[in-house]
Amino acid sequence: MNFPKTPSLLRLAAILVVVLPVRAEVDFGRDVLPIFSAKCASCHGGVKKTSGFTFTNYRTLFAPAKSGAIPIVPGKPENSEVIARIGHADPDERMPPEGAALKPEEIETLKEWIASGAEWQEHWAFLPRNPGIRPRNKNTIWPVNGIDHYVLANLETARIEPSPEADRYTLIRRVALDLTGLPPGLIEVDAFVADKSPNAYEKIVDHYLASPHFGERWARHWLDQARYADSDGYEKDNARGDAWVWRQWVIDSLNHDQPFDQFTIEQIAGDLIPDATPGQHLATAFHRQTLFNREGGVDPEEDRTKRVIDRATTTATTWLGLTMQCAQCHDHPYDPITQKEFYQFYSFFNNADESTVGVPKFRVSDLAPKEDTLEKAKVVARAEAELWVKNISASLAYNAAHPSMTEVPKVLKAESASGAKLELQKDGSLLVTGAIPDKDVYTLRLSVSQADVSAIKLEVLPDKGLPKNGPGRAKNGNFVLEQILIEGSQLNSATADFHQQKLDPGGALKESEKTGWAISPEMGKAHQATFGLETPIAKPGEITVKLVQNYGGDHVIGRFRLSVISGEQRPVPSELHKLRPDQFDELEQHYFARINQTTAALVNELAEAKKRNRVNARVIRQRDKSPRPTYIFHRGDFLQPQKDLGVVQSAPPVLAHRFEKENATRLDLARWLVAEENPLTARVVSNVIWSHLFGEGLAPTLDDFGSRAPRPIHSRLLDWLANEFIRLGWSRKQLIKTIIMSRSYRQASAHRPDLISFDANNRLLHRQNRPRVEAEIVRDLHLSVSGLLSKKVGGESVFPPIPADVAAQSYASSFKWKTSSGSDRYRRGMYTFFKRTAPDPNLLTFDCPDSNLTVISRSSSNTPLMALATLQNEVFHEAAQTFTKNLLENPALQTDMERLTQAFRACLARFPEEDELVTLIGLLKDNREYYRDDKESALKLAPSKYSDPVEAAAWVATVRIITNLDEFIVRN
Amino acid sequence: MGRHRPDYHQPRRVYRPQLGMHPIEEYQQLTRRHFLTSAAGGIGGTALASMLGSDLTSPMAPKLSQFAPKAKNCIFFFMAGAPSQLDLFDPKPKLNELDGKKMDGSLLEGKRFAFIKKESAVLMGSNRKFAQHGQSGMWFSDLVPNLATCADDLCMVRSLHTDQFNHHPGQLLMQTGEANFGRPAIGSWLTYGLGSETQNLPGYVVLTAGRGSSGGATLWQSGFLPSVYEGVRFRNSGDPVLNLTNPAGLPDKLQRRGLDALNELNAMRHAKMHDPEIASRIASYELAFRMQSAAPELADLSGESEATKEAYGLNRKDPKGGGRGSGGGETYETFGRNCLLARRMVERGVRFVNIVHASWDHHSNLDHELEFNAGMSDQPVAALIKDLKQRGLLDETLVVWGSEFGRTPLGENRPGRKANTGRDHHPNAFTMFMAGGGVKGGLTYGETDEIGWDPIVDPVHANDFHATLLAMFGLDHERLTHRHGGLEHRLTSVTRKSKIIDDWMA
Numbered sequence A: 001m002n003f004p005k006t007p008s009l010l011r012l013a014a015i016l017v018v019v020l021p022v023r024a025e026v027d028f029g030r031d032v033l034p035i036f037s038a039k040c041a042s043c044h045g046g047v048k049k050t051s052g053f054t055f056t057n058y059r060t061l062f063a064p065a066k067s068g069a070i071p072i073v074p075g076k077p078e079n080s081e082v083i084a085r086i087g088h089a090d091p092d093e094r095m096p097p098e099g100a101a102l103k104p105e106e107i108e109t110l111k112e113w114i115a116s117g118a119e120w121q122e123h124w125a126f127l128p129r130n131p132g133i134r135p136r137n138k139n140t141i142w143p144v145n146g147i148d149h150y151v152l153a154n155l156e157t158a159r160i161e162p163s164p165e166a167d168r169y170t171l172i173r174r175v176a177l178d179l180t181g182l183p184p185g186l187i188e189v190d191a192f193v194a195d196k197s198p199n200a201y202e203k204i205v206d207h208y209l210a211s212p213h214f215g216e217r218w219a220r221h222w223l224d225q226a227r228y229a230d231s232d233g234y235e236k237d238n239a240r241g242d243a244w245v246w247r248q249w250v251i252d253s254l255n256h257d258q259p260f261d262q263f264t265i266e267q268i269a270g271d272l273i274p275d276a277t278p279g280q281h282l283a284t285a286f287h288r289q290t291l292f293n294r295e296g297g298v299d300p301e302e303d304r305t306k307r308v309i310d311r312a313t314t315t316a317t318t319w320l321g322l323t324m325q326c327a328q329c330h331d332h333p334y335d336p337i338t339q340k341e342f343y344q345f346y347s348f349f350n351n352a353d354e355s356t357v358g359v360p361k362f363r364v365s366d367l368a369p370k371e372d373t374l375e376k377a378k379v380v381a382r383a384e385a386e387l388w389v390k391n392i393s394a395s396l397a398y399n400a401a402h403p404s405m406t407e408v409p410k411v412l413k414a415e416s417a418s419g420a421k422l423e424l425q426k427d428g429s430l431l432v433t434g435a436i437p438d439k440d441v442y443t444l445r446l447s448v449s450q451a452d453v454s455a456i457k458l459e460v461l462p463d464k465g466l467p468k469n470g471p472g473r474a475k476n477g478n479f480v481l482e483q484i485l486i487e488g489s490q491l492n493s494a495t496a497d498f499h500q501q502k503l504d505p506g507g508a509l510k511e512s513e514k515t516g517w518a519i520s521p522e523m524g525k526a527h528q529a530t531f532g533l534e535t536p537i538a539k540p541g542e543i544t545v546k547l548v549q550n551y552g553g554d555h556v557i558g559r560f561r562l563s564v565i566s567g568e569q570r571p572v573p574s575e576l577h578k579l580r581p582d583q584f585d586e587l588e589q590h591y592f593a594r595i596n597q598t599t600a601a602l603v604n605e606l607a608e609a610k611k612r613n614r615v616n617a618r619v620i621r622q623r624d625k626s627p628r629p630t631y632i633f634h635r636g637d638f639l640q641p642q643k644d645l646g647v648v649q650s651a652p653p654v655l656a657h658r659f660e661k662e663n664a665t666r667l668d669l670a671r672w673l674v675a676e677e678n679p680l681t682a683r684v685v686s687n688v689i690w691s692h693l694f695g696e697g698l699a700p701t702l703d704d705f706g707s708r709a710p711r712p713i714h715s716r717l718l719d720w721l722a723n724e725f726i727r728l729g730w731s732r733k734q735l736i737k738t739i740i741m742s743r744s745y746r747q748a749s750a751h752r753p754d755l756i757s758f759d760a761n762n763r764l765l766h767r768q769n770r771p772r773v774e775a776e777i778v779r780d781l782h783l784s785v786s787g788l789l790s791k792k793v794g795g796e797s798v799f800p801p802i803p804a805d806v807a808a809q810s811y812a813s814s815f816k817w818k819t820s821s822g823s824d825r826y827r828r829g830m831y832t833f834f835k836r837t838a839p840d841p842n843l844l845t846f847d848c849p850d851s852n853l854t855v856i857s858r859s860s861s862n863t864p865l866m867a868l869a870t871l872q873n874e875v876f877h878e879a880a881q882t883f884t885k886n887l888l889e890n891p892a893l894q895t896d897m898e899r900l901t902q903a904f905r906a907c908l909a910r911f912p913e914e915d916e917l918v919t920l921i922g923l924l925k926d927n928r929e930y931y932r933d934d935k936e937s938a939l940k941l942a943p944s945k946y947s948d949p950v951e952a953a954a955w956v957a958t959v960r961i962i963t964n965l966d967e968f969i970v971r972n
Numbered sequence B: 001m002g003r004h005r006p007d008y009h010q011p012r013r014v015y016r017p018q019l020g021m022h023p024i025e026e027y028q029q030l031t032r033r034h035f036l037t038s039a040a041g042g043i044g045g046t047a048l049a050s051m052l053g054s055d056l057t058s059p060m061a062p063k064l065s066q067f068a069p070k071a072k073n074c075i076f077f078f079m080a081g082a083p084s085q086l087d088l089f090d091p092k093p094k095l096n097e098l099d100g101k102k103m104d105g106s107l108l109e110g111k112r113f114a115f116i117k118k119e120s121a122v123l124m125g126s127n128r129k130f131a132q133h134g135q136s137g138m139w140f141s142d143l144v145p146n147l148a149t150c151a152d153d154l155c156m157v158r159s160l161h162t163d164q165f166n167h168h169p170g171q172l173l174m175q176t177g178e179a180n181f182g183r184p185a186i187g188s189w190l191t192y193g194l195g196s197e198t199q200n201l202p203g204y205v206v207l208t209a210g211r212g213s214s215g216g217a218t219l220w221q222s223g224f225l226p227s228v229y230e231g232v233r234f235r236n237s238g239d240p241v242l243n244l245t246n247p248a249g250l251p252d253k254l255q256r257r258g259l260d261a262l263n264e265l266n267a268m269r270h271a272k273m274h275d276p277e278i279a280s281r282i283a284s285y286e287l288a289f290r291m292q293s294a295a296p297e298l299a300d301l302s303g304e305s306e307a308t309k310e311a312y313g314l315n316r317k318d319p320k321g322g323g324r325g326s327g328g329g330e331t332y333e334t335f336g337r338n339c340l341l342a343r344r345m346v347e348r349g350v351r352f353v354n355i356v357h358a359s360w361d362h363h364s365n366l367d368h369e370l371e372f373n374a375g376m377s378d379q380p381v382a383a384l385i386k387d388l389k390q391r392g393l394l395d396e397t398l399v400v401w402g403s404e405f406g407r408t409p410l411g412e413n414r415p416g417r418k419a420n421t422g423r424d425h426h427p428n429a430f431t432m433f434m435a436g437g438g439v440k441g442g443l444t445y446g447e448t449d450e451i452g453w454d455p456i457v458d459p460v461h462a463n464d465f466h467a468t469l470l471a472m473f474g475l476d477h478e479r480l481t482h483r484h485g486g487l488e489h490r491l492t493s494v495t496r497k498s499k500i501i502d503d504w505m506a
Helices: A009-019 A028-040 A081-086 A104-115 A146-157 A168-180 A186-194 A200-209 A212-225 A243-255 A260-272 A278-288 A300-320 A339-350 A364-380 A382-401 A584-595 A597-612 A666-673 A681-694 A715-727 A732-741 A753-759 A775-786 A822-826 A841-845 A864-872 A874-889 A896-908 A914-932 A935-941 A949-962 B023-039 B045-053 B093-097 B167-176 B186-194 B216-220 B252-273 B276-299 B306-311 B331-347 B366-390 B462-472
Strands: A352-360 A405-407 A410-416 A421-424 A430-433 A440-448 A453-460 A483-486 A491-496 A527-537 A541-549 A559-566 A614-622 A631-633 A641-646 B073-079 B130-133 B138-141 B154-161 B204-209 B232-234 B352-357 B397-402 B406-411 B423-426 B430-435 B443-445 B455-457 B482-484 B487-489
Touching: A028 A104, A081 A104, A146 A715, A146 A732, A168 A186, A168 A200, A168 A212, A168 A732, A186 A200, A186 A896, A200 A732, A212 A243, A212 A300, A212 A681, A243 A278, A243 A614, A260 A278, A260 A614, A260 A666, A278 A300, A278 A352, A278 A614, A300 A339, A300 A666, A300 A681, A339 A352, A339 A631, A339 A666, A364 A382, A364 A597, A382 A584, A410 A421, A410 A430, A430 A440, A440 A559, A453 A483, A453 A541, A483 A491, A541 A559, A584 A597, A597 A614, A681 A715, A681 A732, A715 A732, A775 A841, A775 A874, A775 A896, A841 A864, A864 A874, A864 B276, A874 A896, A874 A949, A896 A914, A896 A949, A914 A935, A914 A949, A914 B252, A935 A949, A949 B252, B073 B167, B073 B186, B073 B331, B073 B366, B154 B455, B154 B462, B167 B216, B186 B204, B186 B352, B186 B462, B204 B331, B216 B352, B252 B276, B276 B331, B306 B366, B331 B352, B331 B366, B352 B366, B366 B397, B397 B462, B406 B430
Parallel strands: B073 B352, B073 B397, B154 B443, B204 B232, B204 B352
Antiparallel strands: A352 A614, A405 A559, A410 A440, A421 A430, A430 A559, A440 A541, A453 A527, A453 A559, A483 A541, A491 A527, A631 A641, B130 B138, B154 B430, B397 B430, B406 B423, B482 B487
């Protein structure tokens, strides 16, 4: 195969004709629809439907418009008003009325399309994926997987050779940066270069995929889409101390390669998953990254509505690549999404309320050592445990076989020491009314007809007439039973279905103040306590019971019932009364947690550790009481709900994969998003993943798969990739590996002068691209090569040094930036606390998004402020100083050449070329010469204690140039 | 070659413009590409030299406007918090008469307030004395005596209104055209559309005095435009621009020496990789180096006469008693210096200067607080206008003074307050003024009703102001667009028809 000798525009034109998957005739999606969207839809679209027809609803095009003329008559361009008007000689008649006329070739395209029958197709991205059959390549050696077949087919048609494989230094640095965002260590580099095994490359790919830094790198991409930040956004812009917990969740999800469909379902509707775990609840914090306005005069409903709109539109952009936000005020101008359909989608989120969930601050596995100790202690106590369980089980069996008899005895007399009234109710209970006393004692005379009474049961009951429904008369519905007495008998045991911490019913057996039975926080419900008699009362007759309630503060019982129980029961701890004799696991659990002192202490400790290390994280939780109805807001104004037009939850009907479930929930929506039949999600997501590995998407408009996005050159490959994603079980690691293993990915990234005039933007993927690394990674690279970087994964956000006046820009200068100390000064860029109204300038300068809206692809600018930052900013300068220190103190490095080579390679992995070394040595020499005569400056530039400050300063001034090389912050 | 399409049919698709790219940038990139193609064979000293000199590689390179502009530069005073127009520029004798009375209930229907309780609210007159000034007879209160002497150069717009009644959303609307995050500020749009006359200084500069505003850095963000169009804060202490000074112990001579080596190394790389981004990187480092001397030169006021410094009020200390607008006792001085720096910036070709001062949010103690703030602003702003005029710069420099909304004719009766001593947020009607840049001096535009509640003559929506501002710079607000998320965005809202107010232009 030869390179074309004389590339020209004309030639490229001809080539692309063949490159594009064209049939001989006009392709509607590629050729026709983009013209309508670009030239016609601003007047005949979703917003304005001038003359009564719109290109967002094709049916209106084939019927007479208001004028009576028919816009499009299939087969008859000469009768079609559209054709007449776009080619009209009179500028007043010509369409479009403003801007340039259609080009002759565009008019020709439309004529051809109408002549051939004007077949209207859905927009390509809304149709099912269709990778076609795998292309056949002339070169059968080059392709290693499906990706390569598609890429090579296009290149072969264009008669372009793919670029050669990048050298190994470039490859390992590329893979390390793409997968972890950190440069490869030189040991790894040299091992890879020397590795002669056929799977050497795959080994490094697997190595970096398994790195915990993989999760960090790819989590940061996701955080852009989630508009993640550590503060509220508006005005006071309060800190969100819990935000990082969700970031941690994303890192873990990626490191464990959680399938993307589950990743989706948990984030959109984790709260609705049956028996959701705390982690699944936490996942929903994706939609708690929205801004929150706490200004004094804010209408909370208005602000809530804004957040719900953001949730709906962010979901549409992130998963479907649709721009729905414009449909909140009116029908979408280009895409067939009506305003009503927007609110159908919105309604999924309208009852997704804001809540919190307690989650572990760190991964559960971090508690492993404590769990280990506990398990070992359990092994030691195993025999004892088995014996105990056997006994209790036998007692439970006995008790079940010997049911007790319960009687509610007749109340002969009921008195209150305070003079309150005790009124007998139909159910045999007593309701206490009258003034609520501070303390009280109830005395009851009961007539018992049952023999062998062994226990007395006290039920406390709720009542509408009591504070907070009782059962106590205290303000919060609580009470304290300080002592219970039966005249002439002794009580010696007590159990209750529930008791307040430190106020258990055992306290009511003896006379002592401030002990007794209480029930906070379980007020408003019925409870019961049973008190056992030392000696059963053999004969029926009258008994007197006293309920002493001298705790004070109105803590007296409001409604209660007394019963007597006959029949001997074997003692079983009250918590276990309801168990069956065969619930051995539960019994054993009780033994270890309560009975055995050694294990009980450990169980307690573990529980405390879990509790201590919990944080309340912001999440989404479905509103179950009084759900809000959703209405269409007139012109998007929440004060103008159109109540006559009800809205049911539904997804946009534009897709071939319809959403047809009635009474659908957010969980249904989440499942629909990742259903195999959904044409968009897999395309959109695999396109984004591709973009992180190539610098550009296969479809260039990463955030717009709507009708104005032309079908990309690589649409077949994109469909293949999306299908592959699903086939791999939505495994992101597998999909990434597939891409990275391809020869297409492994190509060198040098631009090819012979192709500049015809594929300058590398649309055909004839080489790799050279994207600049992101803001956070610029920091990571500098800290990493210098040796300063803390590689701790996850945890709370940190406060590396920033200029003092940055935080002062916050509202009323209220925000204080407490600079972190120790290794937290040197964490990866993604952990820097992100204050939305006063972000770290080093991040923003390098195009880190402001985190207010979802961002799918970052811009990449190239400005003098970036140069100033990496040359002068204290973070980068400190890195250069430390880098120098490590070079000079490394005993293995003796000569200038060795040190320069080491520094160069630490940054770029490859060896410097001769002329590069010459330039650097020249610089080093000049720096030395200068500082020899200016020791004072030398001590300032390299302030650490060196035996030779001149040497140190000369090196700092050289090293900082190496770390400012273009190549250093570019993924080659 | 096998199958063919008619030749005319395809080239359009080949060079599909990079989506969302500015048409002029696109052209420039093409030229650049050609330039680099020709140099690609052997990029040596000559090619490197041309790369260094080529401002075409900068997205901030000056660009032609879409039609003939009236203004070239803009100095925009953003008085965050909302100054009371009723106590500065829009006298309402009737309001004074009705002081303490309830207002016509029908005006309150459907209105929302940040803090006022409608049921018990009463009107509050102004304690200021108003008088007419200049040949035009423009009205000013006694709080702005210096500004009053500029009457015939000012275009006073009293009929502005906006959609937002809370600060941060309101500030976003005024600075970015919509009450949403993630949108470019006015200065970003202007530099995106026109580039900047200077490459040695940032094209869009932000100066601040006193405390931070509600919006903070979100008020000068570039949103979906590249970060090169973001406002760069000129700092009041330390380096005027962040990271401007060499690390301690590194003299300029070695900085230059280092950059020469860096350029050489990057050029070698360029010769291998042929990536135009490397050429841009080389140019960026050179611009950075130039900025290192240009910015301190700009900030160095030693060449200014004592008379000038005094006129701008650089010798003034904050009056005793401070005020909420004060930040550390040097707000008067800082603000005065900001005004003088703004003049020096437009002299050097900076496109857009944004001076942000917060704390005009006078819910209580209005008389005292407003006196403090007006005292801070009045003399230096007037001095700036006169200085620009005297230097012949006013014609091409548009000066704007305004805020996110105005303040209510009703006194603020927030529960727990004893007396009404302040005013609440008022989006219905407020005042801004402009000078220079081709606006008509001595014009009082628009009129509010007798108590200043609603505009009754020539109402101006904030977006109309935006559209007109762009028009003064020769830019059509409907055509200065950027594609993002599948939609063409612009400074003005796409759902609202904004009008350009020709009456403002001289």
